[in-house]
Amino acid sequence: MKALPLVAAIAFSMTLAACGKSEEGAKPSGEPIAAVPAPAGTSWSETVAETPDGYYLMGNPSAKLKLVEYGSYTCSHCKDFATEASEEIRKLVDTGKMSFEFRTYVRDPIDLTTALLARCGGKDVFYPLSEQFFANQAAMFEKVQGNDAAFQGVEKLPPAQRPGAIAQVAGLVEFAQQRGISADQAKQCLADTASAERLAKGVEAANNQYQISGTPSFLINGVLVDNVASWSLLQPKLREAGI
Template sequence: MKAVSGLALIAISLSLAACGGKSEDAAKPTGDPIATVAAPAGTTWSDTIADSPEGYYLMGNPSAKIKLVEYGSYTCSHCKDFSVEASEEIRKIVDSGRMSFEFRPYVRDPIDLTAALLARCGGKDIFYPLSEQFFANQEAMFAKVQASEAALKAVEQLPAAQRPGGIANAAGLVEFAQQRGISADQAKQCLSNTAAAEKLAKGVESANSQYNISGTPSFLINGVLVDNVANWSSLQAKLKEAGI
């Protein structure tokens, strides 16, 4: 299970990991219940977003005792289900100051890459709500892709750096992003950013190398891949074991 370069990912359709697969490593955190930590006056932890050392966006208390990471794919139905079920619950826990949350896009195909580039286009302050809206729009996006076969065939003839833009138009994602505050020019710039595409692909390579990701969504609790967890109820049980 190896990732390819960002430009190669733009050019071909591939699956780097199954949607809904399971990991082999187990995280077994134990400990006493963790005390809440108040956010700075006038703020909430779930609205506190910072750049993480790995190049993603971390939500919440940077010093939280529990650090939850999700590797998820914008084209994975299980990831969509998790987003719909868990996003508000995760925010509630993050607001307690006991846990931080970090979503790391795990790109599996060119449509996934396109969505990931657009989700980051508005910067850290809207990354999480925009990601949740991309997941909620997943079925509509697939419907537009299926109805745009000719347009997608034409995209294959474009230079590699232009293909995410062509895919985004065929999938209705540029218009979708515009309705959420990202201008057409801004979207075009983000979609043609080959350095950002390469960075996302390298993030997948790193995840595969370090954690042997076999499916999405996959979760880390304090840096350890959690076994047999792909939905909120299973993850919630693991967080309770960790003291949440």
């Protein structure tokens, strides 16, 4: 999907990518992978650890198959993928055969704002909160489009203040509060310029290493799966890779 027209007027200095791609898949292959039980009293889908790059990995850190998604909170195809695939991915992660890592591919200021809030509660709530932000995507855009004047005024603010202002216009602070993120906590996260810069650098690194052309994009064991943007096309690639 295209970013909102007003986003261009307040864009940060980051690379923007298209949302969605053509749908012809690469053909990864692999031997069948054996299941690995989670430690007693735990499940792999509830086992989340921060990676050295600052992302959150769900599941068995030694899983034979490592699935990575580069996704955007303002991308309609990413929202569709989250809706279709989140439960199925958890089931696969729970086998211990596969880990899953969502890497925010920031495309625009609204995306950055949402990403900062999604990370605000830390690793243990990152995935549930991300799924809820995706589910809220249409309502978020409606609020922004219904508050054009306020949204236009964001560009007059210092860059460090823009995520906080966008969050208010888009109703994201209230949305996060209803999900356990206090107003003070949200304010602090939205003003975290170091995290914002790290997310932007993550986009640059992804472009340099994988030449990401759209969202969602997927890596299987570090290899970009070309032209796959839906669960229906990704699922057979996972089977071919041994799941």
